[in-house]
Amino acid sequence: MIPGWKDRDALRAALMSWFVASRRDLPWRSRESLYGIWVAEIMLQQTTVEAVVPFYQRFLARFPDVQTLARSSVDEVMALWSGLGYYRRAAMLHRAAGIIVAERGGRFPASSREWHQLPGVGDYASGAIASLGLGERVPAVDANARRVLLRWLCATGACAAAVGKARLKEWAEDIVDPDAPGDWNEAVMELGALVCRARHPKCADCPVSRWCRAAESADPATIPPLAAPPDRVRVTLAQLLITDGVKVLLMPPGATPAVPAPRGFAVAREDFSGLFRGMCGLPSTPWLHASTDQVLAPGEIWSDFLPLVHGILAPGHIDFAGSCRHAVTRFDLQIQVHRILVDSACLTRGRTWPPGWRVAGLSAPGVPISRLTTKVLGIARTEG
DNA sequence: ATCCCGGGAG
DNA sequence: CTCCCGGGAT
Numbered sequence: 001m002i003p004g005w006k007d008r009d010a011l012r013a014a015l016m017s018w019f020v021a022s023r024r025d026l027p028w029r030s031r032e033s034l035y036g037i038w039v040a041e042i043m044l045q046q047t048t049v050e051a052v053v054p055f056y057q058r059f060l061a062r063f064p065d066v067q068t069l070a071r072s073s074v075d076e077v078m079a080l081w082s083g084l085g086y087y088r089r090a091a092m093l094h095r096a097a098g099i100i101v102a103e104r105g106g107r108f109p110a111s112s113r114e115w116h117q118l119p120g121v122g123d124y125a126s127g128a129i130a131s132l133g134l135g136e137r138v139p140a141v142d143a144n145a146r147r148v149l150l151r152w153l154c155a156t157g158a159c160a161a162a163v164g165k166a167r168l169k170e171w172a173e174d175i176v177d178p179d180a181p182g183d184w185n186e187a188v189m190e191l192g193a194l195v196c197r198a199r200h201p202k203c204a205d206c207p208v209s210r211w212c213r214a215a216e217s218a219d220p221a222t223i224p225p226l227a228a229p230p231d232r233v234r235v236t237l238a239q240l241l242i243t244d245g246v247k248v249l250l251m252p253p254g255a256t257p258a259v260p261a262p263r264g265f266a267v268a269r270e271d272f273s274g275l276f277r278g279m280c281g282l283p284s285t286p287w288l289h290a291s292t293d294q295v296l297a298p299g300e301i302w303s304d305f306l307p308l309v310h311g312i313l314a315p316g317h318i319d320f321a322g323s324c325r326h327a328v329t330r331f332d333l334q335i336q337v338h339r340i341l342v343d344s345a346c347l348t349r350g351r352t353w354p355p356g357w358r359v360a361g362l363s364a365p366g367v368p369i370s371r372l373t374t375k376v377l378g379i380a381r382t383e384g
Numbered sequence: 385a386t387c388c389c390g391g392g393a394g
Numbered sequence: 395c396t397c398c399c400g401g402g403a404t
Contacts, residue, residue, distance in 0.1 A: 086401090
């Protein structure tokens with residue numbers, strides 16, 4: 001029993017009637033298939049509902065079931081994930097589909113415990129999938145639910161900070177509505193997203209504020225206290241567009257041809273192969289410590305790289321096309337974009353390129369690229 | 385404990 | 395612009 005818990009049934013009734021009236025109608029909420037619920041929960045990790053909707057619809061249209069997903073190439077799955085971020089999720093989803101088809105005869109796990117065994121499915125996702133898709137009485141504690149629970153139970157930030165993961169889990173398990181665990185979990189998360197928000201909680205609009213300890217406090221927004229964010233690191237780098245103005249040369253995932261740091265620049269991060277794993281990209285310098293106005297000289301940077309694409313161009317034809325910014329994890333990247341303009345025939349005749357390199361459209365590549373690469377390609381388009 | 389991305393709010 | 399937000403693997 002939760003300490004101080006007065007009237008659990010009344011709280012449940014109040015929250016559920018609010019949810020029936022306020023619930024957003026989202027594509028995965030029809031609960032038509034375990035498959036759809038699974039895909040949605042993976043996409044919703046670290047990602048807002050608004051961002052997920054169009055990706056979810058495209059994904060389900062292209063990969064309508066787990067068999068289709070399993071026999072598709074990981075490359076195509078990554079391509080459909082382009083722009084959504086945290087690309088490891090897509091690789092793990094594809095890997096899990098392979099396991100479900102090859103090792104389980106295409107049958108989905110029948111419990112949260114079994115779901116938890118699959119790649120990419122942790123405490124949150126296994127609880128969400130099992131409660132929504134199987135009716136299992138388990139909590140699904142994402143950041144929204146965690147905040148809601150802690151506010152219900154704690155009148156101070158210190159109280160919330162003292163609640164460990166195990167304790168929170170106990171509370172969450174205790175409060176899940178046994179008759180409708182999926183609806184309950186959805187309702188708690190929806191309340192966190194729409195009303196019990198991190199920065200600007202709308203306690204005046206909250207259907208359950210009368211059972212909430214944080215609502216009685218001076219500043220509910222400070223419960224739970226926010227963790228100190230890591231210091232941001234400013235980084236400069238250059239990337240190289242080899243393009244005819246319509247198409248561009250892209251490197252396959254994992255390709256990191258040696259491009260030395262220019263003299264006078266210190267390397268901020270030698271190996272960034274973990275970033276954007278599985279995505280195609282442009283040739284890049286290492287990440288460099290530099291003041292924002294320092295210019296990287298194209299001729300010097302790419303002289304060792306160009307022999308890899310010999311037969312295309314000589315170093316003299318490289319120009320500066322523009323620059324853009326991209327924030328990723330704790331890094332703030334300033335990307336100087338260099339360009340080699342070639343004629344189309346030269347680009348489509350590909351024998352001289354390293355294996356796996358490919359030509360893609362500047363606008364809709366149809367290959368897996370991150371948002372960073374999208375921005376860089378955008379510079380090529382606007383500069384004509 | 386640290387590493388992975390992107391969107392939205394202000 | 396800047397700041398804030400968010401699960402799972404290792």
